[in-house]
Amino acid sequence: MRRLASRLPGLALLSRSGTPPWGSPRAWLSSACPEKAAVAPAAEEWGPDPGSWPERLADLVTPLWRLDYEQQLRVKTDALRGLLQWLEGRLRLLGSPDGEAGVLCSRLQPFRPSPVLHGYRNKCNFAVRQGPDGRPRTVGYVLGSGGEQQPVCVRPGHLKHIPDAHQRVARCYQDFLEQTPLDPYLDSDASGHWHELTVRSTSQGHTMAIVTFQLQGLSPEELQEPQEELREFFTRGPGAICELASLYFQERSGDQQQPCYQLLAGNPYLFEDLPGFKFRISPGAFFQINSAAVEVLYRVVGELIGVDPNTLLLDLSQGTGATSLSLAPHTSQVLSTGLVGQAVEDAKWTTAFNGITNWEFHADHVENVVPQLLKSQEAGQSPVVMVDPSRTGLNFQVVRAIRNCTAIRTLLYVSCYPEGKAKRNFLELCCPPDPGKDLLGEPFVLRQAVPVDMFPHTPHYELVVLFTR
Incomplete structure (x- = not known):
């Protein structure tokens, strides 16, 4: 813990809260819990x-479910463009150069389709x-x-x-x-x-x-x-x-x-195989709902985040830590603070089985575990932060800490519900400095947005956004 704290001064983050996007069906269902449609019974x-x-x-x-797959992707693309246009409009009102009409939409890449369309839920x-x-x-x-x-x-x-x-x-x-x-x-x-x-x-x-x-x-x-x-x-x-x-x-x-x-x-466990990795999954641990599309998602994350042997990857995500574990062989070190419950032991098993030696988990509150990233720069490491919050998005304290930590130049945000609080997070990350909200750091710039269709037949998808400054 002391070694981690010495590397990461001045960043006070709060751990994310909330549950995975696909929750219990006890209550009335909403489109937030996509379910499947195929052959009608008698x-x-x-x-x-x-x-x-x-x-x-x-x-x-x-x-x-009534649309063919190409039509489904067009519906989702239109919704995503509307989200980026909303963000452009808000940034324009705040005087940001990225608020110019069409700037952010020009950075949107085409949808990466799901390899499996039917029966994909695990x-x-x-x-x-x-x-x-x-x-x-x-x-x-x-x-x-x-x-x-x-x-x-x-x-x-x-x-x-x-x-x-x-x-x-x-x-x-x-x-x-x-x-x-x-x-x-x-x-x-x-x-x-x-x-x-x-x-x-x-x-x-x-x-x-x-x-x-x-x-x-x-x-x-x-x-x-x-x-x-x-x-x-x-x-x-x-x-x-x-x-x-x-x-x-x-x-x-x-x-x-x-x-x-x-x-x-x-x-006692299930095991999921992805190229080069085997992941252990406990009964209560979160894992991406579409196993076939997980490989697509991890590939997109790897392409955008651009890690190398000098990268110190700070992972603030929950789940089983699978995304950052898949990147660990290409980095100097991965520090994970977001895992909870059974996911911690699953991640530790996964690291041992796959021979990963540069992954560390810290169970303390994020604001205590990660006081600064500045010393990692002094040691020749390039700090990169990855967040993958629940549908509730990041707490404002987390966003503020990221904005105000000058060592963070690259941020990868993976969102399962960008139309929700995540879009507010995007605005807080990219807006000009706001002393009234204690957003004093240099604003981030949305460089690329890549949607991955993890949930065919529903309006939902994963959005991977690269921010730099």
């Missing part, structure tokens, strides 16, 4: 008003609620029902971006719920036990299922029966067709601070 599966429920769900979670969260046909133990996605008072849970068999393996696990979990004596959990009165289902998978075809269970005061001894029932169903019963690599039981209670994962069967 109409009788949907109960009253057949055909409308699948389309309603597809329109909500995969709004672009993580899906399924809710348990009453279905349109009245079945109380339906597994799928919650959808508002218009005039009805209660939302309903629509099965996901028609959604284009959910892989077959995930749909199979969801169907089997519904079969399990129909035979178990314990009731599913209900948000309305906080009763019942069986809760959400999370399914994770890898490009190698390995699948992990995580079943969330509301304790409701059950003792460890009383938990043994439902745990064994779930294990028996998915290992030797009808659910064995899923061929799970891992089966987890996640306990949840009202006063619980951290999720408690219990491995019921199989391997």
